[in-house]
Amino acid sequence: MHPPLNVTTHSFTDCRAQATALAERVAERLRSGLAERGHAVLAVSGGSTPKDFFDRLSHEKLDWARVQVTLVDERWVPDTDERSNARLVKSRLLQQAAAAAQFVPLYTGDATPEAGQGAASAHIDALPLPFDAVVLGMGDDGHTASFFPGGDHLAEALDPDGYARVLPMRAPGAGEPRITLTLPTLLETRALYLLVAGEKKRDLLADARLGLGEAQHYPVRAVLTQQRVPVSVYWCP
Ligand SMILES: O=C(O)[C@H](O)[C@@H](O)[C@H](O)[C@H](O)COP(=O)(O)O
Numbered sequence: 683m684h685p686p687l688n689v690t691t692h693s694f695t696d697c698r699a700q701a702t703a704l705a706e707r708v709a710e711r712l713r714s715g716l717a718e719r720g721h722a723v724l725a726v727s728g729g730s731t732p733k734d735f736f737d738r739l740s741h742e743k744l745d746w747a748r749v750q751v752t753l754v755d756e757r758w759v760p761d762t763d764e765r766s767n768a769r770l771v772k773s774r775l776l777q778q779a780a781a782a783a784q785f786v787p788l789y790t791g792d793a794t795p796e797a798g799q800g801a802a803s804a805h806i807d808a809l810p811l812p813f814d815a816v817v818l819g820m821g822d823d824g825h826t827a828s829f830f831p832g833g834d835h836l837a838e839a840l841d842p843d844g845y846a847r848v849l850p851m852r853a854p855g856a857g858e859p860r861i862t863l864t865l866p867t868l869l870e871t872r873a874l875y876l877l878v879a880g881e882k883k884r885d886l887l888a889d890a891r892l893g894l895g896e897a898q899h900y901p902v903r904a905v906l907t908q909q910r911v912p913v914s915v916y917w918c919p
Contacts, residue, residue, distance in 0.1 A: 689891060689906055691915040697879055700918035701734035704877060707914075708815045709742035711873050712749055715814035722749045723809050725863065725871070726775065727819040727827065728756070728767025731879050735817070736774035746782040750809055751775065754818060755828035755851075755862040756788040758795045765858065788848065788861050795850035795861040802861055803847040813871035820878050823855050824890060824900025828862035830855050831901060839864045840904045865904055874911045876902075879918050887915065 694700035708724065715722030726732060753767050761768040768787050776783055786805050792798035818826045825831065829839055830853030839849045839862060847867050851860040868874070878887065889897035891906045906913060 689913045694918045697918035701738050704916045705738035711815040713744050722814045724751050725754050725816045727754050729819045731819050740778040740780040746780050749783040751783050752786040758859040795859050806847045811870050815873045816871040817875045824902050826902040828860035829901035869910045874913050876915045
C-alpha cells in the first residue's frame, strides 16, 4: 500500500498563466509572513523554468526590504558565471520592486563546496526560518534542488532527520560541483511549491509519486512522499 500523498497539482494551459499564478501565490505568502512576523524568507531554484515566474514576482508590490531571498541549491561557480543561480536570481527576480530584497548566497568563494559548506550553512542558520515559501524545480533525471541520482551525499541530504543545513553534492549529471539545502531544511517552510513544465516532467512526476518503474528511485520522490509539508505542483505544457 502506498503512503497517503500530500500533493496537489495546479495545471495551466499556458506557461505565462502558470508563472503569474505562482507569483501571486508566493507574494501572498510573503505578505502573510511580513504581517505576522515583520519579515519574510523565500528560497528559490535556479534552472530555466522559473524565469517567467521570477519576472512576474519581481513586480509584486510588497515590502521587499524586509524579505530575504536565498537558493535551494547552487552550482559552485561565482556569480559572474552564466551557470550561477545567484546570477539568475539577481538578474530576473531581484529587479523592479524586488530589487530591495536582501539576497543570501550559498556560494562562498571558497575553492570547493566542501570548503564552503560551513560558511554556507551559517548563512542559512542566520535566516529567521521557517521559510515562508520554497520553490523547487525538477530535472528530467528526477532530481530536485541538487538531490541528483548517484550524488555523493544523496542519502544524507534526503535523511528527514539529518542535522546538516546544507551539503555539497557531486554527481555525474550535475555538471559542476553543487551545494544544496538538505530535505529537512527545505521542509522547514510554510509552503512548498514544485514548478515544472512539459509533458515529460508531468509523466515523470506521476510515476515518481506512485513509485513506478525507474521513477521509484528518483530523488524527487522524497519530496512527494513526505508528510511534513503539503506540496503544490504548478504545471504547464
Ligand atoms: O540549479 C539547478 O539546476 C536547480 O535548482 C535544479 O534543481 C533545477 O530546478 C532543475 O534542474 C530543473 O531545471 P530546469 O528548470 O532548467 O529544467
